[in-house]
Amino acid sequence: MQKKLNFLFAVCNAVLLAGCAGDGTKILDDGTSTDLKWHEAGSVHFDKSKGTFPNLQSLRQIRKGMTKDQLYYLIGRPQYSDGWRPRQWNYLYHFNTPGQGRDDVTTCQYKVLFDKDGFTGEAYWHQVSSEDGVCPPDLEGKTSHELPADTLFKFDRSDFNGITGPAEEQLSRVVKDIQSYRDLENVTIYGYTDRLGSNGYNSVLSQKRAETIKAYLIQHGIPADKISAIGKGPADPKVSCNEVKGAELKDCLRPNRRVEILIKGTR
Structure with missing residues (x-):
């Protein structure tokens, strides 16, 4: 009996160490x-x-490398259950956002992950309210949008004809967010690629994609002198995917292929 209990304990530990969270996040x-x-x-x-x-x-002070006690002091206990000694904390947050969200309130889920040593790693946002709220909302006089390049453009394309249908809704949301600023300082568009291919080619492709989004914003009434477009190629990757190859590698690198839009100003 004791051997069976020890075995079950070892299995449970193995699952925890593998980082399988209560909601299925790996x-x-x-x-x-x-x-x-x-x-x-x-x-x-x-x-x-x-x-x-x-x-x-308190949200502004969250950084990588914090202990759970430090995080708890800032934002309290996690609101969702993820089992014993979880490697993620999940929250349901509401924000007063006049003119946005549902009845001027934007609702978001907030997820903080922990590394294998128990320190905070990345934090992620997920929109709950279906109206035009933005997650995260404006916490520091600026808002950021991250749009998957695979949604915005067809493979290896950077032109308007390459923009796919679902991207129209995302870009429309960005335009509405920019227009909600009473005093717009600037909009910076960063284009990113994955590491596949040469750095020179990726740099040009990411710049063209950023310029295309800039043209879209101008076309929808955003002042051209407020917008900057910067191609960063494979810089600042979100994932490395060093252990996979072929088609699996291309799919794994998907988060690196993206466009980030940073809006700064006063609402």
Whole structure:
């Protein structure tokens, strides 16, 4: 009997060390994930399943490398259940966003992952309210949007004809967010590729894609002198995927192929 219990304990430990979270998210040793999953929004265990309006100043202070105690001090206990000694904490947050979201409130899920040593890694946002709220909302006088390049463009394309149907909705959301700023300082568009191919080719492709998004924003009324387009090629990768090859590698590198749009100003 004792041997069977020891075996079960070892299996449980192995699952925990593998980083399989309660919602199915696969967590890597460095506290990142290429396969995010999210709990049903209403399945929070605390705060009467309603979530909370967080302290924005506390959210601004969250950084990589923090302990769970430090994180708990800033934003409190996680609101979703992810089992014993979880490697992620999940929250349901509401933000007052006049003119955006549902009844001027934007609802988001917030996920903080922990690395194999128990320190904070990456944090991720997920939009819950279906209206035009943005997750995360404006926490520091600026808003960022991350759009998958595979959604924006057909493979190896960078022109308007290459923009796919679902991208129109995402870009429309970005335009509405920019227009909500009372005093717009600037909009910076960063284009990124994966590491496949030469650096020179990727640099040109990422610049062309950033320029295409800039042209789209100008076409929809955003002042050209407020927008900068920067191609960064394979810089600042989100995932490395060193252990896979071929078609699996291309799919694994998907998060690196993206366009990031940073909006700064006063609402």
